[in-house]
Amino acid sequence: MKTPQQHMSSDPDAPAIVEDDGQPMMSDQPVPPRRISGKVLRMPEEPGAPKSGGKRMDPVPKRGDSKSPARRRSPLPDQEPAAQSRRRDQAEAPGYVRVRVRAHGGELSVQDIRHVDGPLLAHDELHGDLAYEAALGGKRVSSGAIPDAGTRRSFPSPDPAPGQEGHHFTPTPSYEFVVRLPKEVASEQTLRRVNIAVYRIKEGPVPRTEGPELLAERFPAQLREVGRIDGIRIDDLPKSAQAAARRALR
Amino acid sequence: MPDSMTQILASGPPGTKLNIAVLGDGFAAGADQTIYNDKVQQLLLDGVFGHDYFYEDAQAFNIYRVNLLSNQSPVSTREYDEHGTPTDPSDDTIVSTELRDTALGYIFSGSWAHCWLEAGANTGTLVSNALNTWVPDYDLVLIILNDPRYGGCGGGGFQIVPLGVDWTVMAHEFGHGTGGVADEYCANPGSYPGGEPGSVNLTVNTNRATLKWGNFVAPTTPLPTGTGACAGYTAGPSPATWDDDQDVGLFEGGGTWSLGIYRPVINCRMRSNAPPYCPVCYTQMKRRMDQYTQRTFLKSYVGDFNGDGRDDLLVHNDNSIILYRSDGASLDLVFSAVERVPGSWQFKPDDQFYIADVNGDGKDEVVVYNSTNWAFEYLGLLADDGAGGLRLIARYDDALPGWQFQRDDRFYVADFNGDGRKDLIVFNGDNWAFPYLGMLRSSGTGFSIVRRYDANLPGWQMRPGDEHAIGDFNGNGRDDLWVFNGNDWSIPYLGMLRSNGTALHMAHRYDGAMPDWQMRPNDRHYVGDFDGDGKADLYVFNGDDWSIAYLGMLSAQGNHLTMTKRYDGTVPGWQMRRHDHHYLADIDNNGKADLFVYNSADWYSEYLGTMISNGTALTASWVVDWVGEWNLGPVDRFEPCDFEGAGGRRDLIVHNQDWLGMIKATPGLSLQRLYYRWIHNYHYGRNW
Numbered sequence: 001m002k003t004p005q006q007h008m009s010s011d012p013d014a015p016a017i018v019e020d021d022g023q024p025m026m027s028d029q030p031v032p033p034r035r036i037s038g039k040v041l042r043m044p045e046e047p048g049a050p051k052s053g054g055k056r057m058d059p060v061p062k063r064g065d066s067k068s069p070a071r072r073r074s075p076l077p078d079q080e081p082a083a084q085s086r087r088r089d090q091a092e093a094p095g096y097v098r099v100r101v102r103a104h105g106g107e108l109s110v111q112d113i114r115h116v117d118g119p120l121l122a123h124d125e126l127h128g129d130l131a132y133e134a135a136l137g138g139k140r141v142s143s144g145a146i147p148d149a150g151t152r153r154s155f156p157s158p159d160p161a162p163g164q165e166g167h168h169f170t171p172t173p174s175y176e177f178v179v180r181l182p183k184e185v186a187s188e189q190t191l192r193r194v195n196i197a198v199y200r201i202k203e204g205p206v207p208r209t210e211g212p213e214l215l216a217e218r219f220p221a222q223l224r225e226v227g228r229i230d231g232i233r234i235d236d237l238p239k240s241a242q243a244a245a246r247r248a249l250r
Numbered sequence: 251m252p253d254s255m256t257q258i259l260a261s262g263p264p265g266t267k268l269n270i271a272v273l274g275d276g277f278a279a280g281a282d283q284t285i286y287n288d289k290v291q292q293l294l295l296d297g298v299f300g301h302d303y304f305y306e307d308a309q310a311f312n313i314y315r316v317n318l319l320s321n322q323s324p325v326s327t328r329e330y331d332e333h334g335t336p337t338d339p340s341d342d343t344i345v346s347t348e349l350r351d352t353a354l355g356y357i358f359s360g361s362w363a364h365c366w367l368e369a370g371a372n373t374g375t376l377v378s379n380a381l382n383t384w385v386p387d388y389d390l391v392l393i394i395l396n397d398p399r400y401g402g403c404g405g406g407g408f409q410i411v412p413l414g415v416d417w418t419v420m421a422h423e424f425g426h427g428t429g430g431v432a433d434e435y436c437a438n439p440g441s442y443p444g445g446e447p448g449s450v451n452l453t454v455n456t457n458r459a460t461l462k463w464g465n466f467v468a469p470t471t472p473l474p475t476g477t478g479a480c481a482g483y484t485a486g487p488s489p490a491t492w493d494d495d496q497d498v499g500l501f502e503g504g505g506t507w508s509l510g511i512y513r514p515v516i517n518c519r520m521r522s523n524a525p526p527y528c529p530v531c532y533t534q535m536k537r538r539m540d541q542y543t544q545r546t547f548l549k550s551y552v553g554d555f556n557g558d559g560r561d562d563l564l565v566h567n568d569n570s571i572i573l574y575r576s577d578g579a580s581l582d583l584v585f586s587a588v589e590r591v592p593g594s595w596q597f598k599p600d601d602q603f604y605i606a607d608v609n610g611d612g613k614d615e616v617v618v619y620n621s622t623n624w625a626f627e628y629l630g631l632l633a634d635d636g637a638g639g640l641r642l643i644a645r646y647d648d649a650l651p652g653w654q655f656q657r658d659d660r661f662y663v664a665d666f667n668g669d670g671r672k673d674l675i676v677f678n679g680d681n682w683a684f685p686y687l688g689m690l691r692s693s694g695t696g697f698s699i700v701r702r703y704d705a706n707l708p709g710w711q712m713r714p715g716d717e718h719a720i721g722d723f724n725g726n727g728r729d730d731l732w733v734f735n736g737n738d739w740s741i742p743y744l745g746m747l748r749s750n751g752t753a754l755h756m757a758h759r760y761d762g763a764m765p766d767w768q769m770r771p772n773d774r775h776y777v778g779d780f781d782g783d784g785k786a787d788l789y790v791f792n793g794d795d796w797s798i799a800y801l802g803m804l805s806a807q808g809n810h811l812t813m814t815k816r817y818d819g820t821v822p823g824w825q826m827r828r829h830d831h832h833y834l835a836d837i838d839n840n841g842k843a844d845l846f847v848y849n850s851a852d853w854y855s856e857y858l859g860t861m862i863s864n865g866t867a868l869t870a871s872w873v874v875d876w877v878g879e880w881n882l883g884p885v886d887r888f889e890p891c892d893f894e895g896a897g898g899r900r901d902l903i904v905h906n907q908d909w910l911g912m913i914k915a916t917p918g919l920s921l922q923r924l925y926y927r928w929i930h931n932y933h934y935g936r937n938w
Contacts (some may be wrong), residue, residue, distance in 0.1 A: 004853040008825050008872065016798040016819015017852075019828050024599055026818070031768050033740035040740045045760070050704065054683020060652035060702050076645055077598050080625040095741040096265050100378075112378075116387045118263030125538050127430030130446065148405055148426055154365040155411070155419060155435070156401030163337040164362050166437025166506045170339075175406050178389070201448055206541035208541065244382075247641065 048189065049050040096120040097248050099232065101132070101196060102175035103149075108229045111176065112241040115186075116247035122182055126206035131199045131215070131223065132177060136185050139212035147199065148177040188249045191232040198227035251279050251319065253353075255384040256486075258295060259313035260589045262568065264387040267542050268428060270294070270313045271388040273380055275354035275394030276325025283317055289394055289413055294888050296604040297417020298424060302526040306928075308540035308588045316384045318353035325394035325412075326350045326357040330364065339363035348627050354380070355554070358397040358412055366401030367410055373623065385444040390427050392420070418523035425520050425527065434513040435523040436480035436503035442511035444550040450534045451520060452505045453512050463514050463530045466498040466935035475499025479508040482516050490585060496933050533937050536928055544568065545928070546723045547905040552891035553605035553614035555634065560895035563903060563929075564605070571599045573639065576893040578932050580923050581912070585639035593642020595630040598623035606663040606672035609633065609694035616640060617674065619661060621758075627655030631696065644696035652699035653688045656681035664720040667691060667700075667751035670729035675731060678713035687712060691890035700752045707731075709756030713738035721777035721786025723806040723934045724748060724757070732788070736771035744769060748809070757809040767802045770795035778834045778843025781805055781814070781865040789845065791832060799826035803868070815867050823870030824859050827852035835890040838862055839898030846890060846915070847872075848882075855881035860915050871918070878921025880904060880911045893922075 032042045097120065100111040124144035133143040151154075154168040179196055199215060203222045206215070215223055234245050261267050272294070274286040281712060294313060298304045304311075331344040338576055342364070347357065350490040354377055355370030373519060381388055393410040400414035404423050411420070416899045425431045432449035436472055450525070454460055458473050467473065472485035480503035483492065493515040504513030505523075507781035513521070516527035549566040555573060557561065559586050563574040570588045593617060604617040608631060616632040627650040635641040649655055658680040671692040679685040684705040690697040705712060719732040728749045736742040741762035748752040762769055774796035780787045785806040798819040804811040819826055829851035837844040837860050845861040859872030875882055889903040892911055901922075902913040910929065912922040926938040 008857055008874070009851055010823075012869075014820050014825050017825050017827055018797050018819075019799065020794070021797050023795065024331050025798065026768050026796055026800055028766075029768075030762055031741065031770065033762075034277065036740055043711050043735075043736075043759075044738055046709065047706040050684045052705075055681075056683055057654050057686055057702075057704070060699060076594055076642075077648075078594070079628055082623065082625050087852065092264075094265075112382065114382060114387075116264055116665050120265035121541055124541070127450075127534075127538060147428075148407055149431055150406075152365045152403055152405040152428075153414070154362050155400075155404065155423070156435070157538050158400060160437075161336055161361075166435055167433070168363050168365065169336070170365060171406065177407075178387075180387075182772035203446075203448060 031047055048108070051102075093117065094119040095183045096122075097181050097183070099134075099178055099179040099181060099196075100176055101229070102176050103227055106227060108198065108227045110229070110237055112233055112237065113232075113234075113245035113248045116180075120182055122180065123210055124209055125208040125224075126199075126201055126215070129201055130226075131201055131206070132179055132231075133197045133199065133215045134179050134181055134195055135195045135197070135214060136190065138200060138214065140214050141182060141185050141212075142180055142232055143209075143215055144180070146175070146177040186249055188234055188246065191234075192196065194232055196229040196232070197225050199223040200226045221230070252281075253319055253380075253384070254317045256315045256317070257312065258290070258315050259299065259311055259933045260668065261309045261312055261570070262544075264312055264648070266544065267312045268310055268390070269385070269388045270311055270317045270390045270392060271385040272392045272394065273311065273354065273377065274316070274318055274320075274396070275325055276320050276350065276352045276357045277318070277394075278321070278323035279319045282323050282396060282550060283319070285396070285413075286317065286394060287315070287870040293394075293411075293415070293420050294392070296423045301421070303532055304424070305586050305603060306572070306583055306926040307536065307543055308586060309567065310539040313748040314388070316380060318349070318380060320352040320396075322350035322352060324350070325352055326355070327397065328357045328359040330359055330361045331362065334362070337359075338362055348420065349806065352396075354393065356393070356395050356410065358399070358401065359396050360399050360401060362401075366410070367395065367403055377495065381704060385461055390424070393727065397849075404654055418519070422519055424521045425531060425535070429531060429538050430519055431527075431531045431534055432505050433505045434515075434518050435506060435507040436583070436787075438506045439508050439876070440740070441480065441509040444508035447505060447511070449505075451514055451518070451528070451530045453500075454510065456500060461500065463498060466514065466529045466533075466932065467500070468497075468934040470496070471499045473500045474502060474512065474819065476501035476516070478502060483670060491904075493933060495519075495528055498529055499521040500671070502814060522672045527930050529935065532930070536930075540927060542736070545570075546907045547925075548887070548903045548907055548911040549603075550887075550889060550903060550910065551603050551605050551682065552889045552893070553616070553617075554612075554638075554892075555614050556638065557611065557613035559897075561891035561893045561901070563893075564603065566597070566601060566603060568599050571597060571640075571804065573758075574929055575638070576895070577648070579912075580895050581893075581925070581929050582931065583929065587639065591632060591640050591642055592635070593630075593632075593645070595628075595632060595642040595645065602661070604661055604663055604674075607648050608672050608692045610670035611694075617661065617663075619655075619659065621655060621657045621659060627659070627696075628656070629655060646697070650690070650697060650699065652702055653686075653690070660718075662718055662720050664729035664749075665727075666729050666731075668729075673729075675718070675720070677712075677716065677718060679712065680714055685712035685714060685716065689749075689773055690754065692911065701754070702753070703728050707733070707745070707747055707756070710747070711760055717775070719775050719781075721788075721806075722784075723777075723786050724808045725783065725806075730754075730757070730786070731776055732775065734773065734775055736769070736773060742769035742773065744775075746806075746811075748807070757810070760811075762805060763809055764790070764802075764813070766816055767800075774832070776834050779841070780843045780863040782840065782842040785812075787814075787843070789832065789834075789843075791826075791830065792876065793828040793830055799828060801826060801868075803863075803866075817868070821861055821868045823868045824861060824872060832861075833859035833888055833890045833902075835860075835900065835915070836898035837900045839896060841898075844868075846888060848886070848888060850882065850886065853931055856884070856886075858882055858913075860919065873919045877904075877911070877913055877919050879924050880913070880921050 122142040130146035264760040397412040402411040514530040515528040573585035607617040621627040621724040632640040635861040674690040731747040786802040833846040850856040
């Protein structure tokens with residue numbers, strides 16, 4: 001085997017590259033037929049009718065055949081979804097839980113927990129003023145922004161009186177945000193070890209990051225912790241939300 | 251009629267999208283629900299998601315419209331006596347309150363200082379219950395109140411509005427909720443008292459070198475560009491081409507303050523609602539939503555969808571398509587569809603697209619086939635909707651008369667009857683007891699089978715490994731069929747089957763050898779008229795089965811082939827290698843089919859070349875490693891086209907997961923335009 005040439009030659013008459021000198025050069029001689037399962041198999045000049053049996057297409061309908069399905073005209077029904085595999089284990093189906101958290105006077109409390117079917121993008125870019133992070137065993141499992149929290153903002157008047165230009169801002173004593181947790185960490189037992197931290201974003205936006213490293217360690221200059229829950233216990237939820245939470249965590 | 255929920259924008263699973271829940275309050279059963287539905291349509295689908303940024307990125311969002319039936323209509327109201335101090339709510343007294351039994355218990359006041367409205371005693375619980383009952387997950391909540399006046403209260407992911415707001419207000423407010431961008435207007439006459447704001451679109455920094463949006467500021471633009479209270483362009487006369495919402499500088503006033511803080515443009519949507527987002531806000535929204543759109547450039551298709559002679563671009567991702575129009579030098583979004591187009595065709599990840607002028611109107615249509623994502627197979631025909639987009643004009647579910655679709659159907663575009671309308675040839679060698687081939691004639695609005703071959707073509711026994719190419723080898727205006735099989739027989743075969751418009755006839759079959767060419771299993775065929783005589787000829791390449799690579803030019807003589815030129819190892823200007831990939835083109839627009847050639851595997855660097863035919867021979871040239879700023883790589887895919895509208899096929903769209911480039915080959919290979927993650931033509935600067 002020759003050493004591969006590193007760069008293509010600029011010479012219009014450059015020699016051919018020999019890729020495999022164990023292979024022949026093209027010639028005028030016919031290529032000998034190869035045997036397939038020990039036989040030489042050649043295409044007939046005039047192929048015969050296929051053998052009977054096997055899965056066959058229905059015959060082409062004759063003109064005027066009323067049984068022919070006509071092209072469907074609008075309005076068309078929705079395309080029919082494929083049947084879900086019944087064998088799929090429920091436990092394998094993707095899902096996550098959404099944990100609604102209320103922040104009031106620096107205290108965080110979980111308001112409800114719901115199960116949601118389907119995959120989850122567990123990490124979001126951190127923009128605006130506040131962000132959350134959920135961690136288990138010192139590893140981040142989800143994070144995201146808490147946009148637009150802590151104030152009510154009246155829309156600007158289209159024809160404002162003096163002093164009414166723009167928004168009127170009113171601080172709110174509490175705000176809510178949603179923490180989304182992958183199904184893998186969302187059992188009643190595991191949630192007791194999940195920590196939720198709220199950070200004030202001092203400099204933003206903080207880029208979206210996927211790894212397990214805690215945000216406070218990754219962005220110490222940009223983030224300051226302003227609230228925390230250490231462990232989520234169903235019994236601490238409002239009574240009206242406890243049954244639904246337990247169902248969500250099954 | 252009970253309460254209900256309708257998903258009016260379905261982009262994907264809620265955990266992978268940004269979810270908007272819409273609730274209504276003060277709408278009773280009956281006509282009120284129509285008013286509510288119409289307002290949702292007007293505000294969101296036709297308004298916010300019908301324009302610029304949100305139209306482009308609708309694929310990032312799900313919208314759930316919840317229809318709650320209030321026992322009484324309209325919404326409750328309250329009147330305040332503001333005692334002459336409309337900006338101070340603390341001294342206001344209630345003049346009257348008219349409470350009604352509504353689904354959520356909101357009370358509309360029309361008082362700016364009271365956020366125009368307020369919650370009733372049980373509103374929080376009622377809203378939570380409605381959301382938990384009807385919406386699987388939500389990030390933003392829009393609540394529409396049945397009151398005709400203007401107003402609106404936002405915050406905490408909620409926007410609560412009466413019927414009197416228009417979509418531009420909502421688009422501004424969604425800028426806060428989805429992109430985290432700040433207000434750019436200057437209601438407060440004072441000077442901003444703080445430090446550097448955290449938002450991307452406000453700053454106190456006037457240093458060009460460290461300005462956070464400095465990458466969008468042209469070097470010729472003075473900084474600051476505008477000074478004074480809520481300034482426009484004050485640093486001399488503005489350039490004649492200056493655009494107040496798309497040209498970026500540094501303008502004093504923003505974040506509601508008039509002085510001491512700067513915004514990027516004179517008039518962004520974050521200042522006055524109606525203009526589109528400025529480049530800074532647009533880019534922030536795009537970056538934030540990129541993980542939710544989950545788009546790539548991998549599935550990119552070219553075609554002249556508006557018939558202006560320039561090839562445009564169709565990009566397919568999951569359940570959406572976007573059309574970008576070429577102006578000859580760049581691409582601009584003209585159509586975005588999520589989940590379906592009117593007609594209807596519902597997009598899925600495994601949709602296969604075939605671009606062709608099926609009705610002969612000079613504009614390309616889109617044939618789309620899906621054999622895996624639904625309960626059975628679907629074939630659709632999408633055509634111009636008259637507004638730059640596409641709509642479905644024909645759909646075949648599971649079968650069309652005479653052809654039952656199967657998973658491994660392969661389609662080829664061919665005008666086999668020469669009527670100027672592209673037809674389809676369909677082959678299936680895998681899913682039946684023996685192979686089938688069908689000729690599907692286009693009527694311009696649909697397809698019908700004119701001939702089906704079961705097991706055999708004339709003079710050809712079909713096998714699963716048959717490979718097909720299309721080209722009019724006898725120059726009669728009807729596309730003919732070329733079929734090759736290198737693996738299923740003891741020797742390779744190539745058949746040239748002539749079309750008479752309704753059937754195929756064997757013109758010539760080559761058994762094992764063509765003139766001056768020993769056929770081998772890994773022969774690759776490219777059918778194009780390389781001598782410009784109106785008859786489709788054959789390029790054949792083999793880089794695998796011999797000690798050196800070969801390229802043959804076989805000229806069609808009506809019903810057979812003659813060898814025009816065979817290159818053994820080297821085309822003048824290009825040393826052929828095993829992993830050369832070829833793409834048919836007409837680079838010099840002389841009616842003679844040329845080749846683009848690419849090799850990313852056999853050399854130290856990647857090579858992209860052109861092989862120009864003079865009718866009897868080829869001359870090649872190449873670039874190595876880079877085409878302008880495009881770093882050639884093994885993941886690159888190429889689409890020959892004519893985005894310049896210069897005639898022939900002398901351009902390339904090159905694309906991979908994150909990047910898309912427009913490459914011109916005339917006078918030499920050069921990069922015309924480069925896009926990263928999304929296609930947007932910034933007046934200055936770029937998003938990477």
